[in-house]
Amino acid sequence: xxxxxxxxxxxxxxxxxxxxxxxxxxxxxxxxxxxxxxxxxxxxxxxxxxxxxxxxxxxxxxxxxxxxxxxxxxxxxxxxxxxxxxxxxxxxxxxxxxxxxxxxxxxxxxxxxxxxxxxxxxxxxxxxxxxxxxxxxxxxxxxxxxxxxxxxxxxxxxxxxxxxxxxxxxxxxxxxxxxxxxxxxxxxxxxxxxxxxxxxxxxxxxxxxxxxxxxxxxxxxxxxxxxxxxxxxxxxxxxxxxxxxxxxxxxxxxxxxxxxxxxxxxxxxxxxxxxxxxxxxxxxxxxxxxxxxxxxxxxxxxxxxxxxxxxxxxxxxxxxxxxxxxxxxxxxxxxxxxxxxxxxxxxxxxxxxxxxxxxxxxxxxxxxxxxxxxxxxxxxxxxxxxxxxxxxxxxxxxxxxxxxxxxxxxxxxxxxxxxxxxxxxxxxxxxxxxxxxxx
Amino acid sequence: xxxxxxxxxxxxxxxxxxxxxxxxxxxxxxxxxxxxxxxxxxxxxxxxxxxxxxxxxxxxxxxxxxxxxxxxxxxxxxxxxxxxxxxxxxxxxxxxxxxxxxxxxxxxxxxxxxxxxxxxxxxxxxxxxxxxxxxxxxxxxxxxxxxxxxxxxxxxxxxxxxxxxxxxxxxxxxxxxxxxxxxxxxxxxxxxxxxxxxxxxxxxxxxxxxxxxxxxxxxxxxxxxxxxxxxxxxxxxxxxxxxxxxxxxxxxxxxxxxxxxxxxxxxxxxxxxxxxxxxxxxxxxxxxxxxxxxxxxxxxxxxxxxxxxxxxxxxxxxxxxxxxxxxxxxxxxxxxxxxxxxxxxxxxxxxxxxxxxxxxxxxxxxxxxxxxxxxxxxxxxxxxxxxxxxxxxxxxxxxxxxxxxxxxxxxxxxxxxxxxxxxxxxxxxxxxxxxxxxx
Numbered sequence: 001x002x003x004x005x006x007x008x009x010x011x012x013x014x015x016x017x018x019x020x021x022x023x024x025x026x027x028x029x030x031x032x033x034x035x036x037x038x039x040x041x042x043x044x045x046x047x048x049x050x051x052x053x054x055x056x057x058x059x060x061x062x063x064x065x066x067x068x069x070x071x072x073x074x075x076x077x078x079x080x081x082x083x084x085x086x087x088x089x090x091x092x093x094x095x096x097x098x099x100x101x102x103x104x105x106x107x108x109x110x111x112x113x114x115x116x117x118x119x120x121x122x123x124x125x126x127x128x129x130x131x132x133x134x135x136x137x138x139x140x141x142x143x144x145x146x147x148x149x150x151x152x153x154x155x156x157x158x159x160x161x162x163x164x165x166x167x168x169x170x171x172x173x174x175x176x177x178x179x180x181x182x183x184x185x186x187x188x189x190x191x192x193x194x195x196x197x198x199x200x201x202x203x204x205x206x207x208x209x210x211x212x213x214x215x216x217x218x219x220x221x222x223x224x225x226x227x228x229x230x231x232x233x234x235x236x237x238x239x240x241x242x243x244x245x246x247x248x249x250x251x252x253x254x255x256x257x258x259x260x261x262x263x264x265x266x267x268x269x270x271x272x273x274x275x276x277x278x279x280x281x282x283x284x285x286x287x288x289x290x291x292x293x294x295x296x297x298x299x300x301x302x303x304x305x306x307x308x309x310x311x312x313x314x315x316x317x318x319x320x321x322x323x324x325x326x327x328x329x330x331x332x333x334x335x336x337x338x339x340x341x342x343x344x345x346x347x348x349x350x351x352x353x354x355x356x357x358x359x360x361x362x363x364x365x366x367x368x369x370x371x372x373x374x375x376x377x378x379x380x381x382x383x384x385x386x387x388x389x390x391x392x393x394x395x396x397x398x399x400x401x402x403x404x405x406x407x408x409x410x411x412x413x414x415x416x417x418x419x420x421x422x423x424x425x426x427x428x429x430x431x432x433x434x435x436x437x438x439x
Numbered sequence: 440x441x442x443x444x445x446x447x448x449x450x451x452x453x454x455x456x457x458x459x460x461x462x463x464x465x466x467x468x469x470x471x472x473x474x475x476x477x478x479x480x481x482x483x484x485x486x487x488x489x490x491x492x493x494x495x496x497x498x499x500x501x502x503x504x505x506x507x508x509x510x511x512x513x514x515x516x517x518x519x520x521x522x523x524x525x526x527x528x529x530x531x532x533x534x535x536x537x538x539x540x541x542x543x544x545x546x547x548x549x550x551x552x553x554x555x556x557x558x559x560x561x562x563x564x565x566x567x568x569x570x571x572x573x574x575x576x577x578x579x580x581x582x583x584x585x586x587x588x589x590x591x592x593x594x595x596x597x598x599x600x601x602x603x604x605x606x607x608x609x610x611x612x613x614x615x616x617x618x619x620x621x622x623x624x625x626x627x628x629x630x631x632x633x634x635x636x637x638x639x640x641x642x643x644x645x646x647x648x649x650x651x652x653x654x655x656x657x658x659x660x661x662x663x664x665x666x667x668x669x670x671x672x673x674x675x676x677x678x679x680x681x682x683x684x685x686x687x688x689x690x691x692x693x694x695x696x697x698x699x700x701x702x703x704x705x706x707x708x709x710x711x712x713x714x715x716x717x718x719x720x721x722x723x724x725x726x727x728x729x730x731x732x733x734x735x736x737x738x739x740x741x742x743x744x745x746x747x748x749x750x751x752x753x754x755x756x757x758x759x760x761x762x763x764x765x766x767x768x769x770x771x772x773x774x775x776x777x778x779x780x781x782x783x784x785x786x787x788x789x790x791x792x793x794x795x796x797x798x799x800x801x802x803x804x805x806x807x808x809x810x811x812x813x814x815x816x817x818x819x820x821x822x823x824x825x826x827x828x829x830x831x832x833x834x835x836x837x838x839x840x841x842x843x844x845x846x847x848x849x850x851x852x853x854x855x856x857x858x859x860x861x862x863x864x865x866x867x868x869x870x871x872x873x874x875x876x877x878x
Contacts (some may be wrong), residue, residue, distance in 0.1 A: 056600060056870040073514040075867040082644040085867070091644045095870075097602040146871050161534040198847060207531045215634040249622055300489055408866050412851060425849050428514040429522070431495040431534075432585050 016207050023048045024352055027108050027117035029098050030283075031081045033334045034317030035123035041083075044350030049091040052108065052114060055200065056080055056095050059146060063413075064188055067149035068275075069193035069421065070429040074146045076413050079406045090177040098124070101288040103310065106156055118144055119312050119348055123301075123341070126177045126332065128320035129281030129296070136257040141272035144188060150432065156194060157431045159273045160201055163209050170270075172314075176214045177271040179262050181254055182278030183220035184227070185371040188237060190275055191218040192374035195244040197305055214284060216246045217269055219262070219280070223252040227377065228369055229329070236388045240373040245319055254278075280332065282319045291312065296319045305360030314347075316340035322362060330364045334403070339364060346373060355364055372396045375421070462487045463791055466547050466556035469857045470497050470520045472773045473756030474562035477778030478530055484788055488530040489554060495519055495534050499702075499843055501773060502852075502871055504625055506555050507631035507714075509596065510859065511870040514594060514853050537563070540715060540727040544747065558751050558787055561724045561738075562780070564772060565757035565771065568720030568735070575696040579618075579713035595633060596870045597714045602648050609709075615653050616710040618701050620693055621717030622634060622659035623666070624810040627676060629714055630657040634683040639655035639723065655685045656708055658701070660692040660717070665818065667770070667808055672818040675827045679812040683766035691871055693717075721758045721770065728752065733760040742800030744783055753786075755779035760819065769803045773842070778803060794835045811835045814860070 028035045031053040039051050049410060057078040066072040082093040093141025099110040101122075105116040128142025141155075156178065163175035178198070180191045181231075207433035218225070218241060224234040225241070225248060236374040249264065256263035262268040268421045289309050292300045298305060298321035307313040307322060317337035322330040330336050343362050350359075368382035370392070378392030397417060404410050416427050462484040470492040480489045495518040505511040509652040521532040540561075540661075546553040579593060597619065602614035615638070619630045637653030654672025657664070657680060658709040663673040664680070664687060677687045688703065693786045695702035700709040723733035729745050731739045737760035738746060744759060756776035761769040769775050782801050807821035809831070817831030826834075836856060843849050855866050 016856050056596060056868070075512040075869055078869055080644070080868045083864075087644050092602055095597075096604070139728070146869070150871070157495060165533060165535070165838065205519070285645040382623075408855075408864070411858075412854070412866075415851070415854070416847075419850075425522075425847070426849075429519045430514055430517055431496070432513065432589070 008324070016284075018113070024118045025074065025116060026119045026348065027048070027052065027115055028121040028123065029053075029108060030123035030125060031055075031093075031339065032061070032125050032317060032319070034121060034125075034337035034341045035121065036081070038121050038123065038316070039088070040346050041342050042348065043088045043090070045090060045345075045352055046135070047090060047119075047348075048353060049088075050117075051081065051085065051091060052094045052096055052098060052110075052115065053081055054095070054097045055145075056082070056375055057146075058084060058405060060409075061144070062149030062185075062394070063194060063404070064146075064149050065189045067428070068143055068156070069190065069197055070426040071193065072151055072413060072416060073428045074150065075353055075407050076416070077147060077404070080407045081408065082302055084405060087322070095214045097437060098288075101313075103289060117312075119314075119351075121314045121316065121344055122288075122319060123315075123337070124283035124285055124319050125315045126280040126282045126296075126298075128152045128276055130276065131279060136276065139259040140181060140257050140262070140276040142276040143190070153428070154431050154433055155273050156197070158430060160198070160206065160209070160214075161431070163212075164206050165208070171207065171216070173210070174260065174270045174272050176212060177269065178214065178275070179218045179219060179269050179271045180217070180275045180277055181219050181257075181262070182276065183218050183222075183225035183248070183250075184277060185216055187220070187275075187277035188225055188241065188278060188371055188373055190218050191241060191246045191248075192244055192372070192377070195246045196374050197243075197270050198427060199245065200426075209273060212246065216244075216270075217249060218246055219252050219254060219264060219269075221251070223250055225250070226371055229379060229381050230386055233381060233388060237371070237373055237379055240377040241387075243377075244374050280318065285319045289315075292351040296321075300439045303360050304347065305340060307342065314344045316344055323363075324363050325361055327336075330362075331366075333369070335367050365411040368401065370396050377434070387439065449476060457676065457745070463557045464489070464555060464560075465558045465560070465787065466491065466528075466554055467560040468492075468547060469562035469564060469756070469775065470494075470532075471500070471562060471564050471756060473564075473776035473780045473844045475520070475523065476777045477562065477755070478524060478527070479785050480784030481787065482527045482529070482779050482819075484529060484784075484791055486529060486558075486787075487792060488527075489533055489556075490520065491533045491534045491535050491537060491549075491824075492520055492525065492531060492556065493534070494584075496585075497523070498842060499848075500583070501624075502584055502590050502839060502843070504632060505583075506584055506585065506867070507591040507595070508629065508636055509592055510632065511863040512867045513853060515587065515848050515855070517585060518848065522846060532688060537727075540752075542728060545751070546736075551582055555657060556751075558753075559756065560753045560780075560783055560788075561728075561758060562756045562776070563722035563724055563758050563832050564752075565615070565719040565721045565737075567715055567735060568718040569715070570718060572696070575715065578698040579620060579696050579701070579715040579780050581715040582629070583724075586691060592867070593870050594712050598655075599637070600647065600870070602651075603645050604647070610652070610778055611648065612654070613699065613709045614711050615651060615666065616646065617653065617655045617712045618708050618710045618839045619656070619714045620658050620688070620696075620701070621715065622657050622661075622664035623716060625862055626657055626659070626714075626716035627645070627664055627680065627810055630655050630680060630685045631683055631811070631816070634680075634685050635813050636865060638684065639865075641731060652684065655683075656688060657685055658688045658693060658703060658708075659692050660690070662690055662812070664689070665810055665874060668810070668818060668820050669825055669846070672820060672825060676810070676812055676818055679816040679827075683813050690804075719757065724754055724758045731811075743798045744785065744801050755783055761803075765800050769801075772808070775803050776808050809838065828835075845847065 026049045060077040107116045118323040166172040195216045223235045252264045281376045282297035370380040372378040376390045378396040379388045380392045465488045473508045499516040605611040613692045634655045671845045691703045723734035738754040811821040812818040815829045817835040818827045819831045
């Protein structure tokens with residue numbers, strides 16, 4: 001059975017092999033963008049670092065939708081954490097599930113074990129939220145883990161298979177209707193990719209449903225798609241989606257979901273395949289720490305990212321609610337988590353050296369936002385520079401390749417995208433796990 | 440819900456769109472090597488062909504062990520069946536589970552539906568067999584599907600993770616001990632790959648268990664490894680395995696298995712990770728047809744591969760027991776299934792043309808056998824030509840790339856093998872699904 005982490009005794013033992021046992025102990029929980037950046041930036045710290053994650057891999061979440069839509073394989077967007085940190089001698093990677101924190105006793109708790117810390121960094125991310133309707137999760141799964149992605153891939157591909165042999169025309173329409181809730185980047189990217197997949201598959205691979213069209217509906221409660229972008233990019237996104245055959249329903253709030261469809265007030269969309277991309281909720285770090293959380297469950301931290309009253313505990317990434325000096329919130333983006341990780345690591349390094357150092361408050365250096373709608377259609381907003389179309393898509397592709405971890409992944413993803421662009425084929429159209437739709 | 444296949448009405452409807460409805464109906468069950476070859480060889484047949492499989496993908500089983508040992512991703516060794524047969528207008532691909540055959544009424548049955556046939560080809564393969572000890576399956580899973588492979592990958596990788604944080608030295612040894620039962624090609628390939636994985640991972644990626652060695656034990660009831668090969672190749676295989684650090688136990692019959700280890704008569708091997716590669720059992724086609732089966736459950740067919748008394752039903756591949764004129768059995772190999780598929784298709788084509796044709800009995804044109812032990816170590820036996828070592832390994836690699844289906848798979852697998860060879864890294868070290876060993 002996998003325990004959470006080593007007990008004090010074996011931690012001391014491990015430390016003994018690399019240095020004196022009295023070294024400062026830093027525990028980082030979570031190896032997403034924030035946690036991994038923190039760990040890497042502490043590579044030369046005179047400290048014993050333990051990085052705990054419940055997965056053995058770092059996941060490049062921005063490309064998760066491509067696994068869900070059969071464009072990429074899970075292995076291409078994930079890397080084993082311990083391989084990434086292989087050469088970092090002061091760091092141990094531990095596979096385990098954290099269940100709480102003993103704030104007074106300075107130890108992380110889980111699976112009956114304690115991992116003591118001098119400094120704690122919590123970077124446990126967020127999961128999808130159903131705004132009090134957790135019963136919708138079964139019919140409309142969200143997309144946060146590789147398992148989620150493979151499960152959505154199975155549902156989407158199985159729906160086409162089931163439509164091919166469905167006798168009842170109404171059921172066939174339900175099977176060929178895909179509803180994505182939420183028009184943020186994930187929702188937009190999912191809708192575009194499913195539309196492209198359906199168009200290609202129905203044209204080439206099926207017989208009975210060859211003449212039909214997949215109906216892809218993107219539902220958004222707010223007034224525009226990609227609300228974080230400039231209005232003209234939102235407009236472009238809507239038009240680009242519509243060119244792909246996606247119906248974009250704005251100002252449409254979901255009032256009910258079941259496994260036969262979704263209710264938007266009076267209107268009902270009959271569908272066997274729903275995807276939830278509408279909301280996130282932070283991991284339960286606030287409950288572990290017994291401190292204040294915002295409505296999304298995020299820990300409200302000080303300007304230096306510490307927990308109020310606990311300068312030894314940092315919370316970063318999607319788990320932290322950070323207000324900057326100008327009052328604007330730090331967005332839940334990978335670059336923000338990375339910058340927070342780097343900031344926290346630098347603060348810890350200064351403390352370890354005992355250097356006279358007063359941290360300025362964290363401020364996010366917004367590098368820009370970008371999203372893709374489909375083949376040769378992307379939107380990019382870098383401060384005042386904005387562009388879209390083929391150029392936006394190329395820029396999006398290059399940026400994502402660049403930030404993907406691992407030479408092999410960068411190389412094979414580039415290659416797969418090139419092949420897909422040239423052949424219109426998606427390389428990962430496997431139905432695995434339970435056969436058949438809604439599982 | 441995915442139904443088995445189209446009902447008669449919709450089959451007639453589908454046929455109407457491609458030709459007259461009175462066309463000969465050929466149903467092929469199973470899209471492994473045998474079934475897929477049959478379907479492809481019937482591409483120009485004046486018939487309506489339905490190919491039924493319970494998976495949406497054709498699986499290249501000879502490389503399945505590489506998925507189980509984190510060398511390749513599932514998507515690299517599997518292709519969607521309907522994409523493979525996309526351009527074959529006379530063939531429909533149906534995702535569904537067959538549960539029986541109405542031999543008198545000439546229809547395949549499953550999930551409450553009937554698929555009528557004039558000619559039936561059964562190519563449903565085999566699964567692993569525990570010789571009456573099905574209770575061993577939970578502790579010692581076999582390797583036949585992608586799900587099996589991902590599950591074994593999870594167990595193997597999780598065992599290293601659990602060993603890294605285990606406090607009890609005895610438990611750590613159990614976690615670092617891997618037992619593979621059966622020294623056929625799959626068992627040999629698994630043992631070699633796990634030994635290489637363990638050697639590399641323990642040297643580079645772990646901390647607490649860095650100084651330790653993974654113990655890999657290959658257990659075989661018979662007197663040699665790769666018994667189908669010439670004795671000198673068996674000897675080479677044993678030596679090559681031992682060079683990799685694998686303990687090869689010959690003449691060692693398993694008498695009991697539990698989740699803490701395996702019993703070989705008086706001797707006990709303590710291990711948390713067992714893999715079963717010792718026996719296969721045919722799919723239940725004999726029960727569907729109500730005909731004679733051999734001890735491995737295979738249908739005993741006529742020399743022309745038809746079921747006795749039913750010239751319209753063929754059974755091929757691992758589901759068929761075929762004796763050739765010289766009395767020797769046809770081996771359960773991919774080339775044999777392919778040749779049987781081609782033979783059956785040609786026989787059906789002649790019958791369809793009403794040509795005066797009397798089939799000679801099927802005879803297997805043995806092309807040779809080959810297996811790999813690990814990096815730069817393979818064995819090849821082509822009739823009287825035998826070689827091993829680096830040359831055997833290169834030959835093995837080229838043959839497997841050549842027979843892999845799909846340009847993209849050939850290309851990415853070649854590439855991944857090249858990168859692995861140069862870097863010693865395995866590219867697919869993901870633990871997905873339930874976290875933690877034995878699930």
